[in-house]
Amino acid sequence: MNDARPGELDPVRLANLAIDALERTAMVIADIAEAEDADQLPPLDEAACVDYDGPCKGRVWIAASDGFGASVAASLLGVDPSEVPPDQAAAMIDELANILGGSVILDLGGDNCPFRLGLPRRCPATTCPTSDECTRIVLDAEGERLEVRWQPLAA
Amino acid sequence: MNCNVLVVDDSPVLRAAIRKVAKLAGVEEDQIFEAGNGQEALDVLETVWIDLVLLDLNMPVMDGEEFARRVRQNHDLADVAIVVVSTEANRERLDRMRELGTLEVLHKPFEPEDLRRIIGTVIGVAP
Numbered sequence: 001m002n003d004a005r006p007g008e009l010d011p012v013r014l015a016n017l018a019i020d021a022l023e024r025t026a027m028v029i030a031d032i033a034e035a036e037d038a039d040q041l042p043p044l045d046e047a048a049c050v051d052y053d054g055p056c057k058g059r060v061w062i063a064a065s066d067g068f069g070a071s072v073a074a075s076l077l078g079v080d081p082s083e084v085p086p087d088q089a090a091a092m093i094d095e096l097a098n099i100l101g102g103s104v105i106l107d108l109g110g111d112n113c114p115f116r117l118g119l120p121r122r123c124p125a126t127t128c129p130t131s132d133e134c135t136r137i138v139l140d141a142e143g144e145r146l147e148v149r150w151q152p153l154a155a
Numbered sequence: 156m157n158c159n160v161l162v163v164d165d166s167p168v169l170r171a172a173i174r175k176v177a178k179l180a181g182v183e184e185d186q187i188f189e190a191g192n193g194q195e196a197l198d199v200l201e202t203v204w205i206d207l208v209l210l211d212l213n214m215p216v217m218d219g220e221e222f223a224r225r226v227r228q229n230h231d232l233a234d235v236a237i238v239v240v241s242t243e244a245n246r247e248r249l250d251r252m253r254e255l256g257t258l259e260v261l262h263k264p265f266e267p268e269d270l271r272r273i274i275g276t277v278i279g280v281a282p
Contacts (some may be wrong), residue, residue, distance in 0.1 A: 026265035054245075076172045088168045088281055095166040098213070099263045102242025108261070113244040119165075 006103075008135075009150050014138040017103040018062075023037060026076040027097060030141040040139040041145035044064060044125040048094045050101035054115035060101040061134070061149040063094065063097045063125045068144040069093045083142070090142060094120040123141065158278040159204060160190045163196040163219065164211040164240070173209055173240065176267045180274035193222030200226070205235055207277050209270075210257075212241040212248070220248065223255045236277050240270065 009017075015032050023030040033041060042065035049061040067081065069089035075146040076092070084092075097120040105115035134151035160182050162173045169279040170189045177187050188203060190196035194217040199205065208226075212219035219241065226232045239252055249260055259273055 021264045024266050073168050076168065077175065088171070091166050091168045095169055098166070098242050102244055102263055106244040109244060109246075112246045114246065116245050116248070117213055117242060119215060 005104055006056040010066060011109065011135050011137045012149055013107070014104075014135055014150050018100055018137070018139060018146070021096065021099050021103055022072065025096070026072045027103060028072050028075050028097065028141055030139040030146060033138045033140040034137060038145070041138070041140060041143075044145060044147060046090065046093055046122070047125040047128055048097035048120050048122050050097045050120040051118040052101060052105045052115045054105070054109070057153040057155055058104075059151045060097060060104050060130050061151065062097045062100060063128050063147045063149075064093060068141060068146055071142065071144055072096065094122060100148065157184060158206045159186045159188065160274070160278075161190060161196060161199055161205045161208045163190045163193065163214070163222065164210060165191050165214040167191075169211075172267075173270065176270045177209075177274055179267075180271045180278070182274065182278065187201050193217030193219060197225060198220050200232060200235070207236045207238065207274070209240050209274075210239050212239060212243040212252070220252060220255075223252060223257065238273055238277065240265070
């Protein structure tokens with residue numbers, strides 16, 4: 001369980017869940033990008049989100065720069081990023097949203113987790129919620145931009 | 156080694172990654188089969204004997220829980236080994252999967268070595 005208030009995730013905890021998911025899944029190293037470092041990262045290109053429900057509802061978003069999906073898939077499969085087909089690169093974004101969604105509900109719910117996770121879905125990066133509406137963190141994933149957002153939803 | 160493994164996951168990139176780990180565990184390339192959801196997995200089981208199913212739970216068309224339930228209801232398939240590889244964290248659902256006789260639950264994100272060990276144990280190869 002996280003140390004934030006029950007049912008909440010602070011930005012550092014959210015970042016740590018994403019960093020752990022990337023490292024365990026594909027041995028991709030990521031770190032929190034401070035504002036001035038984040039400005040140097042490539043722009044967002046694609047995004048996916050996944051909803052959960054249970055005692056409360058929420059949505060986990062990930063948005064990434066153009067090369068992120070191929071880079072992670074390449075690391076996972078042990079090939080060069082140029083060998084990753086575009087559909088597999090996009091599927092990697094979906095799967096990471098799924099994995100991170102699972103990590104979030106496990107963190108929120110603990111061992112007796114009551115939350116249910118939906119299916120990930122692709123969405124335009126421009127539709128991601130603003131910082132006012134969510135907990136947001138920017139990561140530098142080996143030179144690619146990865147933004148993770150956690151958005152509580154009305155029951 | 157004579158052991159057929161079925162990888163059931165709606166993510167093509169995860170199926171490819173799990174296939175790679177299965178090969179590292181000693182499963183031959185032509186003994187690894189894939190399905191993108193529970194219905195496709197049932198279709199595979201109608202044509203090929205499968206020893207081990209590596210099963211995601213949250214999938215479109217037919218999810219992993221429904222797939223496992225149908226497998227257990229089929230007398231001919233009741234002994235097929237099932238290992239859950241999923242982001243699923245809901246306690247009640249995981250309890251239901253255990254009641255359906257799944258051998259292990261490997262939670263995503265997982266380290267490839269954890270999956271290799273499980274496959275090796277199930278198919279009888281020392282990890």
